Amino acid sequence: MSVFFEISASSGAYQVVIERGAFGRLLQPTEDRVVIADEYFVPQIEALGHKVIPIFAAETSKELARIPEIISRLREMGASRKTTLVAIGGGVVQDVAGFVASVYMRGMPWIYMPTTLLGMADSCIGGKSSINVGRYKNLVGTFYPPGQISIDPELAATLSVEQRVAGLAEAAKIAYCRGEDAFSQYMAMGPTVHSETAALTEAVQLSLGSKKWFIEVDEFDRGERLLLNFGHTFGHAIEAASHFRISHGVAVAVGMLAALKLGGELGRHYDTHNRVHALKGHVEELLGSVSELGAAAREMTLDDLMAAFEADKKHSAGHYALIVVREDGDVERLLMERTPRSAELVRAAFAGVLERFGS
Numbered sequence: 001m002s003v004f005f006e007i008s009a010s011s012g013a014y015q016v017v018i019e020r021g022a023f024g025r026l027l028q029p030t031e032d033r034v035v036i037a038d039e040y041f042v043p044q045i046e047a048l049g050h051k052v053i054p055i056f057a058a059e060t061s062k063e064l065a066r067i068p069e070i071i072s073r074l075r076e077m078g079a080s081r082k083t084t085l086v087a088i089g090g091g092v093v094q095d096v097a098g099f100v101a102s103v104y105m106r107g108m109p110w111i112y113m114p115t116t117l118l119g120m121a122d123s124c125i126g127g128k129s130s131i132n133v134g135r136y137k138n139l140v141g142t143f144y145p146p147g148q149i150s151i152d153p154e155l156a157a158t159l160s161v162e163q164r165v166a167g168l169a170e171a172a173k174i175a176y177c178r179g180e181d182a183f184s185q186y187m188a189m190g191p192t193v194h195s196e197t198a199a200l201t202e203a204v205q206l207s208l209g210s211k212k213w214f215i216e217v218d219e220f221d222r223g224e225r226l227l228l229n230f231g232h233t234f235g236h237a238i239e240a241a242s243h244f245r246i247s248h249g250v251a252v253a254v255g256m257l258a259a260l261k262l263g264g265e266l267g268r269h270y271d272t273h274n275r276v277h278a279l280k281g282h283v284e285e286l287l288g289s290v291s292e293l294g295a296a297a298r299e300m301t302l303d304d305l306m307a308a309f310e311a312d313k314k315h316s317a318g319h320y321a322l323i324v325v326r327e328d329g330d331v332e333r334l335l336m337e338r339t340p341r342s343a344e345l346v347r348a349a350f351a352g353v354l355e356r357f358g359s
């Protein structure tokens with residue numbers, strides 16, 4: 001059975017199809033296509049008779065300096081502005097392909113098939129591409145959604161436990177931010193790292209359905225969509241301070257716990273809130289299966305975490321910009337004046353999670 005929905009965007013509506021076995025069908029021979037894919041899938045794609053631009057799925061591949069190589073490859077393969085770029089992979093491939101598609105001959109059509117749970121449940125919709133410039137992660141990018149997103153949940157079967165945690169953490173975050181109903185529906189599905197394809201498909205569907213609301217009311221990240229940055233300001237600092245040993249989705253999971261800790265430091269009481277407890281318990285359980293987290297946490301220093309936090313592009317000169325949980329359980333955007341006292345509270349939140357995972 002396939003699930004279909006449409007996302008409206010200023011560049012026109014685009015389709016999302018969730019269908020088991022879609023991988024084989026996507027790669028039926030058709031004219032005028034160029035495939036760009038995670039190295040992991042290259043042998044399978046070549047076996048189906050396609051030439052592929054391979055991408056090694058790591059932050060270094062998202063460097064702006066690496067983009068010209070890919071653009072030259074497209075030119076050498078004879079791509080015109082009418083050629084469709086077919087991108088197959090996780091968030092790294094999505095970011096690179098989305099960026100390249102948006103600038104190649106001023107924009108070429110593209111199709112995306114996410115292969116990680118994070119890609120399926122979160123990043124595939126919303127149209128963003130993010131490229132790293134030197135030590136600045138995701139500093140440049142474009143809004144250029146693919147014309148079609150094709151999700152084959154069976155691809156999740158080969159993902160590592162850490163990759164599953166990363167995707168489920170982002171899915172839980174989206175459902176939580178959407179509100180009480182979406183989150184309780186999500187939790188009732190009981191998603192775990194051991195969930196079978198059918199259960200993961202349900203989780204992906206609910207997560208995308210919830211994210212659809214945010215990106216349609218606020219396509220360009222000016223209001224409501226910013227709430228989806230819950231866990232991300234702390235998370236980005238954790239990714240950076242771990243030298244990217246901790247992957248994005250896992251760092252966001254730890255980041256949500258840090259944001260809750262900061263809420264506590266700010267004097268907010270969550271004691272009576274089942275939704276907050278459910279989220280905390282779920283995220284802690286997910287993180288419990290990431291075996292490398294302890295070692296990575298022990299290697300991080302509070303100074304590195306604070307330096308990365310301070311450098312986040314979402315802050316302004318006078319304020320830290322953070323998503324925190326209110327006492328009623330909803331998320332809100334908080335602008336905290338950049339004072340030594342605020343820095344101390346942020347540091348205490350980081351210290352809390354380091355202690356939790358690093359001891």
Ligand SMILES: NC(=O)c1ccc[n+]([C@@H]2O[C@H](COP(=O)([O-])OP(=O)(O)OC[C@H]3O[C@@H](n4cnc5c(N)ncnc54)[C@H](O)[C@@H]3O)[C@@H](O)[C@H]2O)c1
Nearest residue numbers: 040057090091092115116118119123128129155158159248
């Ligand atoms: N543009 C956006 O909206 C957006 C949103 C969130 C994250 N991101 C970016 O996405 C990146 C992280 O992406 P990600 O977590 O999806 O993964 P990834 O692309 O970094 O891949 C992670 C690992 O999983 C492997 N892999 C991919 N699919 C697999 C499969 N089906 N089976 C086995 N192994 C597989 C890859 O080879 C790689 O080793 C970060 O750079 C982050 O900044 C972008």
Ligand SMILES: [Zn+2]
Nearest residue numbers: 170232248252
């Ligand atoms: Zn994220």
